[in-house]
Amino acid sequence: MSRLQFEDNWKGVFEGAEFAVSESVWEKVEMDLVKMENKTNKTRVIFYQRLAAMVALFALMMATYIAYDSTSEHVGELQIAEDNISSDTKEIENASGSLNQGFVASKKEDIDNVVTTSSSQQGSRAALHSNTRSGLVNEATSADERPFHLLSDLIAFVPDFPPVEVKIKSKDFYEPNFPRKLPAMPTYLMASNTNDKGNEKLFASLGFAGGSYNPGAVSSSPSALSNMASRDSFIMAQAEPQSEQASMGTAYSIGVNAGKQLSKRWAIQSGLGYMVQNIDYTSNYTSVTPDNSLRAAVSEYADTETMIAISPPYSIRSVNKYFSVPFQVGYKLVDRKIGLQLNAGVSTDFFLNNTLKDDSGLTESYTQSAGDGSPYRSVNWSGLMGLELSHQLADRYQVALVPGIRYALSSVLKDDARVSYNPLVLDVGLRLKYIFK
Amino acid sequence: MLTEEDLIKGCAKGERASQKALYERYCQKMMAICLRYAKSEQEAEDILQEGFVKVFSNISKFRAESQLATWITRIMINTALNKQRSKVYMVPMLDVNEGHLIQEEEVSLSHFHMKDLLKVIQSLPDGCRIVFNLFAIEGYGHKEISEMTGISVGTSKSQYNRAKSLLRSKIEMLQKEKLSYEQATI
Numbered sequence: 058m059s060r061l062q063f064e065d066n067w068k069g070v071f072e073g074a075e076f077a078v079s080e081s082v083w084e085k086v087e088m089d090l091v092k093m094e095n096k097t098n099k100t101r102v103i104f105y106q107r108l109a110a111m112v113a114l115f116a117l118m119m120a121t122y123i124a125y126d127s128t129s130e131h132v133g134e135l136q137i138a139e140d141n142i143s144s145d146t147k148e149i150e151n152a153s154g155s156l157n158q159g160f161v162a163s164k165k166e167d168i169d170n171v172v173t174t175s176s177s178q179q180g181s182r183a184a185l186h187s188n189t190r191s192g193l194v195n196e197a198t199s200a201d202e203r204p205f206h207l208l209s210d211l212i213a214f215v216p217d218f219p220p221v222e223v224k225i226k227s228k229d230f231y232e233p234n235f236p237r238k239l240p241a242m243p244t245y246l247m248a249s250n251t252n253d254k255g256n257e258k259l260f261a262s263l264g265f266a267g268g269s270y271n272p273g274a275v276s277s278s279p280s281a282l283s284n285m286a287s288r289d290s291f292i293m294a295q296a297e298p299q300s301e302q303a304s305m306g307t308a309y310s311i312g313v314n315a316g317k318q319l320s321k322r323w324a325i326q327s328g329l330g331y332m333v334q335n336i337d338y339t340s341n342y343t344s345v346t347p348d349n350s351l352r353a354a355v356s357e358y359a360d361t362e363t364m365i366a367i368s369p370p371y372s373i374r375s376v377n378k379y380f381s382v383p384f385q386v387g388y389k390l391v392d393r394k395i396g397l398q399l400n401a402g403v404s405t406d407f408f409l410n411n412t413l414k415d416d417s418g419l420t421e422s423y424t425q426s427a428g429d430g431s432p433y434r435s436v437n438w439s440g441l442m443g444l445e446l447s448h449q450l451a452d453r454y455q456v457a458l459v460p461g462i463r464y465a466l467s468s469v470l471k472d473d474a475r476v477s478y479n480p481l482v483l484d485v486g487l488r489l490k491y492i493f494k
Numbered sequence: 495m496l497t498e499e500d501l502i503k504g505c506a507k508g509e510r511a512s513q514k515a516l517y518e519r520y521c522q523k524m525m526a527i528c529l530r531y532a533k534s535e536q537e538a539e540d541i542l543q544e545g546f547v548k549v550f551s552n553i554s555k556f557r558a559e560s561q562l563a564t565w566i567t568r569i570m571i572n573t574a575l576n577k578q579r580s581k582v583y584m585v586p587m588l589d590v591n592e593g594h595l596i597q598e599e600e601v602s603l604s605h606f607h608m609k610d611l612l613k614v615i616q617s618l619p620d621g622c623r624i625v626f627n628l629f630a631i632e633g634y635g636h637k638e639i640s641e642m643t644g645i646s647v648g649t650s651k652s653q654y655n656r657a658k659s660l661l662r663s664k665i666e667m668l669q670k671e672k673l674s675y676e677q678a679t680i
Binding site: 063064066067068069070071073074075076078079081082083085086087089090093094259 | 530604633
């Protein structure tokens with residue numbers, strides 16, 4: 058007989074063979090499954106505890122930042138109110154001597170026709186100024202007159218309560234008796250239940266993000282328009298040309314990334330992104346082009362060479378567009394089906410253009426890109442930091458929620474600009490990741 | 495009656511009823527496999543228990559590229575190998591080529607009881623028993639066995655030949671016992 062027959066004989070005997078199994082086996086299997094489920098629940102609880110702690114920390118940081126920001130803003134507002142009161146007083150004094158003068162905003166006389174408004178408009182504007190002024194004075198007065206209580210004064214108002222005596226009857230008092238104490242198990246003793254990500258070498262992701270945008274403007278020198286106004290009695294007589302920036306804007310971005318898993322915990326990623334940052338202004342003047350058309354303008358980018366005209370206050374949306382190349386290093390804090398990664402890095406941001414849009418249609422939109430004549434730097438660098446809360450959708454797909462911070466390491470405006478802009482973007486992104494295995 | 499697909503979905507959700515139904519459908523078949531790899535019934539039950547826990551915890555990874563029975567069988571075999579790995583120390587013996595095998599007349603196994611044959615297999619040394627099961631009954635090649643167990647191809651072949659000669663002698667003894675018993679009963 059051949060060797061094959063030997064194997065066939067044995068194979069034939071056990072093909073489809075079945076043996077009875079004792080009931081106790083299923084009971085043991087069931088017990089193991091229950092243990093496993095408890096363990097999973099325990100690790101899940103630990104994971105959610107850690108996640109909650111991180112979210113709380115993040116929220117605390119955000120709250121601290123917002124509180125700090127609003128405090129500094131409030132101080133700024135009070136300062137502005139004080140300045141306005143003093144400037145309004147001066148304006149009243151000057152207005153009596155120059156009532157017959159029109160609303161001329163430029164040094165050049167040929168612009169007079171463009172910007173001079175009717176007497177009814179003058180009347181309404183005067184009323185507006187008067188109202189604003191009185192409002193500010195009232196506000197300031199009410200702020201000054203507000204009673205200021207010392208803590209000692211407040212304590213004086215608190216009535217004396219008689220001391221409360223708490224009596225516990227000893228026979229009714231029940232002291233709970235805990236049968237055992239739960240052991241505090243150090244993490245290194247816990248069984249590892251991590252996913253096998255050893256093959257996860259390369260990955261690509263597509264994502265978008267949206268959030269708040271704070272330009273982080275800091276004035277380094279008086280506005281060109283202020284200088285101009287101080288030299289020009291026509292402007293001084295009516296109103297100072299100024300624009301006011303909203304404290305917060307919006308930002309959104311889309312991008313593609315590719316990365317590599319360097320080790321079990323560390324990963325690097327880079328990519329390409331398109332970023333838009335919006336912020337609103339209220340301006341009371343426009344710039345006048347050589348062909349006598351009015352163009353949206355804000356004081357930050359004005360220069361003494363541009364002709365300007367005073368206008369009723371109008372809203373402008375400033376839109377900055379960038380093309381960015383981020384580079385980030387990631388460290389996996391939690392490596393499970395739901396994972397958590399801390400990312401940090403830098404981004405090279407290429408300025409594309411800035412558009413000042415006037416939605417009311419009073420003035421023309423104005424777009425300027427980078428270059429010699431532009432106040433914007435062509436290239437900026439931003440620091441990036443964020444978390445990546447990922448969920449394994451399938452074997453090769455992950456979806457991730459990415460809250461992050463982007464802070465410009467240097468001003469996006471050139472050194473000779475009167476203001477310094479270090480934008481801070483706090484956003485939350487959604488990212489779809491494909492893993493090459 | 496639940497279909498296999500329903501059972502898999504239920505088990506993936508962690509439904510106990512589906513898990514029990516799946517267990518009941520395959521436990522006896524898997525017990526037969528475990529018994530071949532174990533030295534005793536108790537050890538076979540341990541393998542079966544551990545194997546089914548692995549099946550339930552990994553069933554979400556089952557992609558239906560193979561039959562469910564094949565997938566579970568593979569898990570049981572791997573569990574048995576892992577259990578044996580610590581105690582099995584397979585020494586490479588004579589590296590025998592197929593050409594050198596002694597051609598002997600095979601005894602037909604059809605008239606033996608399965609339980610007796612199982613006892614014969616269980617009486618083999620650990621290394622021989624594993625290689626014999628993998629090669630003769632599961633149908634793996636020596637190269638695959640060497641990858642699965644971490645031994646060389648030569649060791650696998652020599653272990654198999656040793657298992658074969660031991661089985662022959664044990665079957666002969668069993669046959670003699672059977673004949674003498676039959677003669678005594680006549």
